[in-house]
Amino acid sequence: MNAEYQLPEDECFVLNLGPQHPSTHGVARIKLTLDGEYICKAEPVLGYIHRMHEKMAENRTWPQFFPNTGRLDYLHALAYNQNYACLVERALAIEVPERAEYIRVITTELNRIASHMVWYGAFVLDLGGFTPLLYTFDDREQILDLLESVTGSRLTFSYFRFGGVPNDIDDDFIAGTKTFISRMRERIKMYHALITKNVILINRLKDIGFIPAEMCRKYGASGPVARGAGIDYDVRRNEPYSIYDRFEFEIPVYHEADSMARYMVRMDEILQSLRIIEQAIATLPAGPIMADKVPKLIRPPKGDYYHAVETARGRLGMRAVSDGSAIPWRLKLRTPCFSNMLIFGEACRGMLLADAVALFGSLDLVIPDVDK
Amino acid sequence: MLSYLNYLNDTMPCLMAILRLIVCIVCILAFVGLNAAYLVWLERKLAGRIQRRIGPKEVGPFGLLQPLADGIKLMTKQLFLPDGIDRILYLLAPMLVMTTAFMCFVTIPFGEGLVARELDLGLLAIFAFASINVLGLLLGAWASRNKYSMISSARVVSQNVAYEIPMLLVVASLLMVTGTLNLHDIVAEQAGGFWNWNVLRLNASPLMPVAFLIFFVCTLAETNRTPFDLAEAESELVAGSFTEYGSMGFGLFFMGEYANMVVGSTLISILFLGGWNCPFGIFPGPHWLFLKLYALISTVMWIRWTFPRTTFYGLLNLSWKVLIPIALVNLLITGALVKVF
Amino acid sequence: MTRAELVKNLQALPGAVVSDTDHKARGFDLDVKLSPENIAEAVQLMDEAGYFLDTMTGVDWLGEQEALRKEADKGKAAAPASESAAGEPPLPQAGIGEDEIEIVYDFNNFQEPYGVVLRVRTPRAKPEVPSIHHIYPIAHWHEREAHEFFGVVFTGHPYLVPLLLPEDADYHPLLKDFVA
Numbered sequence: 001m002n003a004e005y006q007l008p009e010d011e012c013f014v015l016n017l018g019p020q021h022p023s024t025h026g027v028a029r030i031k032l033t034l035d036g037e038y039i040c041k042a043e044p045v046l047g048y049i050h051r052m053h054e055k056m057a058e059n060r061t062w063p064q065f066f067p068n069t070g071r072l073d074y075l076h077a078l079a080y081n082q083n084y085a086c087l088v089e090r091a092l093a094i095e096v097p098e099r100a101e102y103i104r105v106i107t108t109e110l111n112r113i114a115s116h117m118v119w120y121g122a123f124v125l126d127l128g129g130f131t132p133l134l135y136t137f138d139d140r141e142q143i144l145d146l147l148e149s150v151t152g153s154r155l156t157f158s159y160f161r162f163g164g165v166p167n168d169i170d171d172d173f174i175a176g177t178k179t180f181i182s183r184m185r186e187r188i189k190m191y192h193a194l195i196t197k198n199v200i201l202i203n204r205l206k207d208i209g210f211i212p213a214e215m216c217r218k219y220g221a222s223g224p225v226a227r228g229a230g231i232d233y234d235v236r237r238n239e240p241y242s243i244y245d246r247f248e249f250e251i252p253v254y255h256e257a258d259s260m261a262r263y264m265v266r267m268d269e270i271l272q273s274l275r276i277i278e279q280a281i282a283t284l285p286a287g288p289i290m291a292d293k294v295p296k297l298i299r300p301p302k303g304d305y306y307h308a309v310e311t312a313r314g315r316l317g318m319r320a321v322s323d324g325s326a327i328p329w330r331l332k333l334r335t336p337c338f339s340n341m342l343i344f345g346e347a348c349r350g351m352l353l354a355d356a357v358a359l360f361g362s363l364d365l366v367i368p369d370v371d372k
Numbered sequence: 373m374l375s376y377l378n379y380l381n382d383t384m385p386c387l388m389a390i391l392r393l394i395v396c397i398v399c400i401l402a403f404v405g406l407n408a409a410y411l412v413w414l415e416r417k418l419a420g421r422i423q424r425r426i427g428p429k430e431v432g433p434f435g436l437l438q439p440l441a442d443g444i445k446l447m448t449k450q451l452f453l454p455d456g457i458d459r460i461l462y463l464l465a466p467m468l469v470m471t472t473a474f475m476c477f478v479t480i481p482f483g484e485g486l487v488a489r490e491l492d493l494g495l496l497a498i499f500a501f502a503s504i505n506v507l508g509l510l511l512g513a514w515a516s517r518n519k520y521s522m523i524s525s526a527r528v529v530s531q532n533v534a535y536e537i538p539m540l541l542v543v544a545s546l547l548m549v550t551g552t553l554n555l556h557d558i559v560a561e562q563a564g565g566f567w568n569w570n571v572l573r574l575n576a577s578p579l580m581p582v583a584f585l586i587f588f589v590c591t592l593a594e595t596n597r598t599p600f601d602l603a604e605a606e607s608e609l610v611a612g613s614f615t616e617y618g619s620m621g622f623g624l625f626f627m628g629e630y631a632n633m634v635v636g637s638t639l640i641s642i643l644f645l646g647g648w649n650c651p652f653g654i655f656p657g658p659h660w661l662f663l664k665l666y667a668l669i670s671t672v673m674w675i676r677w678t679f680p681r682t683t684f685y686g687l688l689n690l691s692w693k694v695l696i697p698i699a700l701v702n703l704l705i706t707g708a709l710v711k712v713f
Numbered sequence: 714m715t716r717a718e719l720v721k722n723l724q725a726l727p728g729a730v731v732s733d734t735d736h737k738a739r740g741f742d743l744d745v746k747l748s749p750e751n752i753a754e755a756v757q758l759m760d761e762a763g764y765f766l767d768t769m770t771g772v773d774w775l776g777e778q779e780a781l782r783k784e785a786d787k788g789k790a791a792a793p794a795s796e797s798a799a800g801e802p803p804l805p806q807a808g809i810g811e812d813e814i815e816i817v818y819d820f821n822n823f824q825e826p827y828g829v830v831l832r833v834r835t836p837r838a839k840p841e842v843p844s845i846h847h848i849y850p851i852a853h854w855h856e857r858e859a860h861e862f863f864g865v866v867f868t869g870h871p872y873l874v875p876l877l878l879p880e881d882a883d884y885h886p887l888l889k890d891f892v893a
Contacts, residue, residue: 015519023607037523037684047877054862055886090740126607128598128681134423200599200682217765217823219851226823233823306740306819306828308767317819319740321772330887334768334819342854353523354683357608371877 012040019048023126023357026367030345037353042345050371057331062088062298063162065328070156072335073369075115077157078108078147079311085160086241087307087318091300092162099287100164101243106177106280107147107159107169109273113184114143115312116266119364123263124195126361127204132195139187146176162298163291174281181274188270196267205260209359211347212257219346220339223314224269225363227253228261235310247279259362266364269312299326313337313364337369396488400477407634408627409439415673422677446623454616458515465512466617466624472508473631475501480638481555483648483658495553498639499540502594505632506532509603509613512625516616524612527684528603531593534691535600539590541699542583545706546643549576559647566651571644575713577706579698584644586695586702591636591672593687596629598676602684637668714762716827722758726751734830741819741828749833749842752818756831756845759820764829766849767819769856771863775812775837775889812837814863818845835865844870862887 018029027048033041053072057065069084070077082104089096096104117140121133144154150169151159159165195201216226226233234251236244252268254261300322308317314336321330340363348356381388413428413435420427428435453459479494481487491497506528513525549570550558562568570576571584593600604612611617614625641647641664648661682690714722723745724731730746747755759766818831835842844867846853854876856867861875864885875882885891 013519015523022610034523036526047875047879050877052877052886058887087740090738093738124680128601128605128607129679130419131423131677134425138424198680200680200686203686204680204683217763218849220765220767220849231823238823239826303739304772304817305738306830308740308821315767317768319768319770319817319819330770330772332768332770332817338854339851342851346850352684354602354605354608354681 011035023360024367025122025365028341028365028367028370032353032356034353039348039351039353039356042348042356044341044345046341046371048371049368051368053333053372054331057328059327061326062300062328065331066160067156067158070153070158071368072333072372073115073311073313073316073337073366074155075118075366076111076312077155078104078111078151078159079309079316081157081160082108082242083307083309083311083316083318085162086309087305087320088162088298088300090307091303091305091320091322092295092298094163094291094294096164096242096291097288098243098285099168100289100291102280102284103150103165103169103289104160105242105244105247106277106284107150109277109280110143110147110177110180111157112273112312113270114140114147116270117143119266119312119361120191123361123364124201126357127201129195129201132191135187135191139184142176142180142183146173146180149173149176161290161294163294164289166290168289174284177277177281181278184270184274188267192267196263202260204355204358205258205263205362207256207258207260208355209259209262209347209351209362210257211343215343215346219343221314221336221343222339223310223312223336224262224265225314225340225343227251227265228263229257230255235308235315239308241307241309244276246283247276249273249275259358262362262364297326299324308334311336313340313366313369333372335369335372337363337365337367341365341370393488396478397474400474400488404474404477404631404634405627408630409443411630411633411669412442412626413439414670415676418670418673419677422674443623446620449619451619451621452616454516454518457517457616461511461515462616463621465508465515466614466621466628467508468511469505469508469628470624470631472501472504473628473635476632476635479555480635480642481559481647482638482661484656486658487556490554490556493553494555495543495547495558495643498635499543502632502635503532503536505628508628509625512617513613516614518616520609520611520615521613524603524605524609524615528596528613531596531600531602531687534688535590535593535695538586538691538695538699539594541696541703542587542590543643545577545583545699545703546570548703548706548710549573555642555647559642559649562646563649563656565649566646569644569646569649577702577709579702579705582698583702584640586699587644588640588668589690589695591640592675593691595632595636595672597633597672599679599682600687601676601681602687605681607681633669633672634665637665637672640668641665714758716762716825719758719762719829723755726755729755736828741830743827743829745829745831747831747833749835752816752831752833753843753845753848756818756848759829759831760848762822763824764820764822766845766851766855767821767828769816769818769852769859771859771865771887772815772817773837773863773887773889774815774834778810778812814840814865816842816859816865840865841868842866843868846870861885864888 012033012035015032015034016029017032018024019027029045029048031043031045032039053068056068069080072080117136121136124132148154150167150173151157211225211229213229213231216229216231230253232251232253237251249272252265254264302322302324304319304321306317306319308315316336317334319332320328323329344360344363348359417427428438431437431441476498478488479491479497509528510525513521550561552558562570571581573580596603614622617625641661645664648658649656650660723729726747728748732744734741734744736742813834814837815832815834820829833842842865844856846856856870857873857876859865860867860873861878861882862885874880
């Protein structure tokens, strides 16, 4: 369906998809040049939820920026927390206690599943199936209840601290997580039976929304988009941070590079996350949850530091420049959706409007993450 | 009273006929209005059950007064006229949709003699009116000067053209078997038990169940229901044809959709499922028709809350590459069999 | 192109200062300082080596020269008093000039992770860096972002319109002397 389709510019019409549109998940705006229902040109227009987090970082101390990290990709906020914590810990050379690392991994992976559940529901909703949304939110609710008991919040987490975590997990949390793991495995089977095998869904996703590996590289796309294009890349394994190198898990890779491949990558990722959580809970060590030698005033030594983690949407990088003071000199956020958004503008050329919406959903874009 | 009516009937048959028609029309209006309101309630309740929630429950017992509240809300809202629209067409379109839905009911019999106006070409009249319904959507979309509506209007028309063909082909093959366009006679032929229903008349044409399925799919498409609700595809076209409509303008489109669902389901029941005949040949009456009718509507709703939406080319491919060939084969076989026997 | 070849090619660029960094401490492996004229060539090398553009951004070094000067003065004050007694005003030191904006390009690799950082510096008063959008399409947006935040002009960029800020924004909020 990605055939080259070109019509003189003056014979096309411009359609503004968004910023208020049901399928743009918030406030994305895409300026589409259409020929009938075929897309000649798509130009994403950003900035509708731009909050200038990078400037905010320069106006507050290092720990004060923590809450901001939870407000970028609000669906996988803990990964952003984790990246920021890891970044500053790297700058300060703080060793995080074992138990805290395990807690971080467990909560972040739970959050990843929650994020994928929102994507799943919203994606099928984009395809016109309303019911799965309610089912996936049911699953997400279980996770949020668990996370709420530890972190105190349900969406924009601000849970990690430099050197560890503030609250320990208790037996209830562990028992609840174990129940959730077994429940979720059954649910995934149900989802596959109910949705993945649906012939309409297959027809709408197979061979549609082609994003090849080379395109991923040129656009810096990562996460499920790259893995759906056959790129075997996951920061958790390729550039291990925290304690991910201790767990056994696979990186699901599909080579079709279409919407279905990206869909399947995410579905498999949920199972892999469950595996990680299971292993982490089984080997959870006792001990402190905060490092002893965290300075009262956070003043990373002069220099610049980089840290990347794998979020539900791909590679998240943060580059901090410290001038040795208590306030960051510069903090750059490399958000995964930024690349994926531009790729959408490129990949939907020549598509039908309905397929473009499906492609948009398969990229799992979180607009505050793009707009920063 | 009765004797007085009889007296009137004898002396002024013309007046009585008009009187009867007026009563019938009022009944139809009430029936369609009630149906539209309470089918929305039913749909919301069913969707709630399917999605493991409760559905409306606050207004009245079981949320039964919810349609009333919705109606009041819709009626008290401002009918907003966007800038640059074609005012006349914009206001006319919702009425056209609703009127044609009403008109379809005029010749639909709900039981022995329960019909507003019996026509020999009743079936044809219904199809004629059902087609005008599309015109209403098209006009509304076109007049509201919205790009989403415009895309939707193009979809509506091509979708209806595509599905009218297999639908009428199936009806043509059915008419070869029944030999009449009068709905009363069609139902009468199916009396006796479910083995006499047209859907199971395998001796007339072995493809009859297939014809039934085609007709059902076409009804889904003609009434713009999922998985063929491309005209209103909210994830692509916001609200399709009635993006710009609010208040009762929207309300009428909405009621029209449900009224059309009732028309479609009633037609299926009458043409294929024996109308008001009991499956076992006992106690025939309108209640059987209503039972079948609402069972079909529930099925349509069930489909809506289970399946994702197909795409436009998927929809047209299904019609032109699958349904129409099968319908043609069906027509051919039926024709041959009718000729032979 | 292997990693060793890439490092060698980067070193061969005129004016390039290549240094290895500790990944554990800094988060990247190779630090390359370049002059703006060579950036396109260096990025071309990265592309040929199969890297992806992770991110690119600017850093405003306002006050850096001031700090350097102060440090130099401090050094001078500590020097023998005979020199300062000569009564001459302290001359600006060589190498201390006007403030600069640094543009940082982060590269990484899908196959074998290896963080490469390219840095170029451009005068703060007239920041200009050649565009690399023709090599990496994603740079199209990164450059627009760096342009709106820092006022850096990427020569050769076809559409330097603010990306996240309003289209008509003529301020550059990430400059250190920006006042809202």
